[in-house]
Amino acid sequence: MSRPIQAHIDLSALKNNLRVVRRLTSSRIMAAIKANAYGHGLIQAARALEEAEGLALLDLQDAIRLRDAGCRQTILLLEGCFSADELPLLAEYDLSTVIHNAQQLDWLDAYSRRNALKVWLKVNTGMNRLGFFPQEIPAVMERLKSHRAVREVTLMTHFSHADEVEGVAAQLECFSGLTSAYNAPRSMANSAAILRYPATHADWVRPGIMLYGASPFTDTSAQQFGLRPVMTLSSEIISVSEIRPGAHVGYAGVFRAEASTRIGTVACGYADGYPRHASTGTPILVDGQRTHTLGRVSMDMLSVDLSNIPDAQVGSHVTLWGEGMPVEEVAHSAGTISYELLCALAARVPVRY
Numbered sequence: 001m002s003r004p005i006q007a008h009i010d011l012s013a014l015k016n017n018l019r020v021v022r023r024l025t026s027s028r029i030m031a032a033i034k035a036n037a038y039g040h041g042l043i044q045a046a047r048a049l050e051e052a053e054g055l056a057l058l059d060l061q062d063a064i065r066l067r068d069a070g071c072r073q074t075i076l077l078l079e080g081c082f083s084a085d086e087l088p089l090l091a092e093y094d095l096s097t098v099i100h101n102a103q104q105l106d107w108l109d110a111y112s113r114r115n116a117l118k119v120w121l122k123v124n125t126g127m128n129r130l131g132f133f134p135q136e137i138p139a140v141m142e143r144l145k146s147h148r149a150v151r152e153v154t155l156m157t158h159f160s161h162a163d164e165v166e167g168v169a170a171q172l173e174c175f176s177g178l179t180s181a182y183n184a185p186r187s188m189a190n191s192a193a194i195l196r197y198p199a200t201h202a203d204w205v206r207p208g209i210m211l212y213g214a215s216p217f218t219d220t221s222a223q224q225f226g227l228r229p230v231m232t233l234s235s236e237i238i239s240v241s242e243i244r245p246g247a248h249v250g251y252a253g254v255f256r257a258e259a260s261t262r263i264g265t266v267a268c269g270y271a272d273g274y275p276r277h278a279s280t281g282t283p284i285l286v287d288g289q290r291t292h293t294l295g296r297v298s299m300d301m302l303s304v305d306l307s308n309i310p311d312a313q314v315g316s317h318v319t320l321w322g323e324g325m326p327v328e329e330v331a332h333s334a335g336t337i338s339y340e341l342l343c344a345l346a347a348r349v350p351v352r353y
Contacts, residue, residue: 004236005268006350008322009040011048013228017211018049020226024194027201030054030076030187032208039273039345040212040231043069044353049211056206060086060095067093076120079130080104084111087149091116098122098156100130105140111149118152119144120187123178125171127160134178141182154185154204162192162200163216172200192216195225214328214338221326231342232322233273233349236315237286239265240306249303250295255280261294262306266318269300273344274320278302278334285319286312 021029031052032038037045046055046066054074057063060082063075080098081087084107090097091113099105100122108117121140124131132140144153157175159168172188179186187204189197194205195216209215213229215222222229242262249255249263264286270276274297282293286309294303306312321327321341328338345351 002350003267004238005272006234006352007345008232008234009044009351009353010228010230010232010323011044011353013213013230014040014045014048014211015051017213017227017230018052018207021194021205021207021210022051025189025198025201025205027189027203027205028053030056030074030204030206031211032056032078032206034058034078034208035343038209038212038339039342041351041353042066046071054096054204060089063095064089064093067095074118081107083107087111087117088113094118096120096154098130099140099144100132105143108147108149114148115151116149118154119150120154120156123155123157123175125157125174125178127158127171129158131157134174137178154187155179155182156187156204159188159190159193159200162190162197168193168197168200172197190216209339212342214326214342218328218332222328223326229322229327231327231345233268233320233345234322235266235268235318235320237264237304237306237312237318238267238301238314240313241265248295251298252296255295255303262310263294264304264306264312264316266302266304266320267300268302268318268320269298271299271346272349273341273346274302275331275334275336275341275344277336278330282333283325283329285325287316288319288324290325 029052031049033045033055034057036042056076056078058079076096096118098120122131124133144150162168185203189200189205191207191210193200213227243257245259247257268274276297280294289309291305294305319325321330331338331341
């Protein structure tokens with residue numbers, strides 16, 4: 001028998017979530033599959049997302065893997081190239097690339113093949129992470145429009161507050177005013193903007209976390225949007241015991257029982273990708289019934305309260321997140337975001353599709 005933890009990836013849920021995006025917008029869909037498709041498996045996710053017009057990721061070799069696997073959509077490298085040597089491969093595999101700094105422009109100038117590349121010019125409208133400042137765009141656009149190697153230019157930006165109260169108004173106004181002078185496709189909307197700001201949809205939308213069945217918002221669940229969880233992380237109870245009042249649980253004894261408490265030990269810990277910083281009270285399901293964690297998460301195990309689940313025993317099914325236990329709820333309780341939990345799934349956890 002192997003250790004009971006596993007991640008189940010429901011590709012039908014991924015397809016469902018793509019359909020949700022399709023119902024919300026008439027824009028072309030650039031599905032974000034960076035970071036191994038947010039921990040869900042690059043090739044498997046790409047195949048499930050075959051009806052999306054584009055796929056977005058970071059690593060050139062991963063993009064080549066997608067082409068070799070038969071993916072024919074637009075494939076976009078979100079951080080662009082990292083050296084001039086990569087440009088011939090972009091052309092060979094028909095990969096689109098983001099241009100976000102002067103160094104990348106210089107590399108482009110040194111590339112001689114005509115009409116070989118499709119570029120996405122990134123505008124920094126307030127994220128202050130990647131991109132040219134608005135005042136730089138006219139000169140950069142002139143350079144790209146007359147560039148021998150460039151076949152097509154798409155304009156893009158990224159919202160910093162689409163999932164928060166501040167919203168997108170200032171960045172949208174900046175980007176719209178700046179790009180209205182150009183006859184070029186535009187892309188702005190991430191998951192949060194797709195869901196709440198239709199005015200941002202433009203020519204391309206770039207859904208990420210919503211595709212994997214998690215909400216980008218703290219006040220609205222994924223289920224309310226019709227999204228289904230794609231990854232369910234599950235395990236089993238491997239030990240049950242009853243502790244006396246005053247007894248402690250786990251390293252450093254951070255949980256102290258105020259009454260007799262029935263506890264279960266689950267085969268899952270931070271080496272599996274569960275957050276070590278998840279404190280007592282983080283929600284969890286045991287045999288489909290809601291309970292919570294106790295004490296500090298260990299490398300390979302964590303403890304749960306079984307006081308109100310009298311039938312739970314060794315072998316009882318545990319859902320860490322996923323079907324019936326929203327990953328964003330677990331993340332919020334642990335002081336993080338669902339993106340981190342999904343992407344942190346450890347390589348040692350068996351994955352079943």
